[in-house]
Amino acid sequence: MAMYQSDYTRFMNEFLEQNPQIQAERLKLRQTWWDRPQDQDELARFAASRVPPRPYAYQPD
Numbered sequence: 001m002a003m004y005q006s007d008y009t010r011f012m013n014e015f016l017e018q019n020p021q022i023q024a025e026r027l028k029l030r031q032t033w034w035d036r037p038q039d040q041d042e043l044a045r046f047a048a049s050r051v052p053p054r055p056y057a058y059q060p061d
Contacts, residue, residue: 005013016023
């Protein structure tokens with residue numbers, strides 16, 4: 001039994017099959033924004049500066 005695919009999913013799959021250069025460009029742009037090396041010092045600084053949330057947001061201090 002085949003899994004359901006929406007019209008949009010089918011359209012995008014067919015579009016990417018017909019235009020393989022688009023997929024290559026998508027991967028390149030993804031690497032530009034998301035696949036970056038992480039700076040360990042910066043991550044440690046973010047973790048150290050984290051403020052824990054209050055247990056109940058509407059409770060007065």
